[in-house]
Amino acid sequence: MRKRLQLIKEALSIGVVTRKYPFIPAEVPEGFRGLPQFDASKCIGCTACGNVCTPNAITFVDDTSLGIRRLEYYLGRCIFCGRCADVCPTSAITITKEFELASLNDRDLRLVIDIKLIKCQSCGRYFTTFRHLNTVAGKLQEGVVDLVNICPECRRKLALDSLIKLGGLK
């Protein structure tokens, strides 16, 4: 009996520990990885995040009939590893501390970003996005910038042709 009374005394000294969470906002620890935020104005459609995504929550599909590259992000599959934010060359993806992601339907967990594709000047096929080319062209030296608008396949042929001309082969 005395022991129990002591327990009550101890419990009263500690007081109420329950957090009033849904009614007051919760604090999140430093370095917590929550919802990845996509800044569409910065995205160049390079597909780096899709390549590195472990559960394939980020997928890229090239639709050549519409001329768009479609980024689909499915929150329901994301494991919040943050690798997409690590590899993004333009830091279009940032990891936020948002964790209140519960949803009543499946559709609300999805994000779709359509990025316009650009045609190869030589063969006329879609090969990459306009924004991706612009970013790459900004980093190149003079003289090779003209070759940016040509798809890798045509560029290979072009290089081979110029080599043949240089060596005088037939």
Added chain:
Amino acid sequence: MSLYKRSIWVFHLNTGGCNACDIEILDVLTPYHDVERFGIKLVASPRHADALLISGPVTREALPKVIDALLAVPEPKVVIAVGSCPISGGIWYDTYSTIGGLNELYRILKEEYGINEPLTVRIPGCPPRPEAIIHGVALALGIVKQKVKFNHIVIG
């Protein structure tokens, strides 16, 4: 949306998960987060439950048991999917031994039993924080509003 005016009794069903979500669910029941202040209680049988709390990617072995448990819950029922796995299969979305989440389970239920999709609260996270689980439950109870929504952006 507030489906229940009374307390929700929950049957917890692990369908082949890694137990990370189950630990977070246990955390929600501790005095620190104390989900019993909303009248939520874990029960031992799905026949006593109002809601079925699913964690894990619904493995092939677990599928018949999940269907049995889902059919045993009386109407109106709520399914609470905790974690990425029950929502979409998570990182096991295309493996041979899982069916790949609740969407596939609902398709099987529709085709084999003619049962429509019950109201489902999806709580993403791997595992979700205890607060995120409380937010999902509060969403089902109509205490808080949904924050995420579908977005379609077209850029040049």
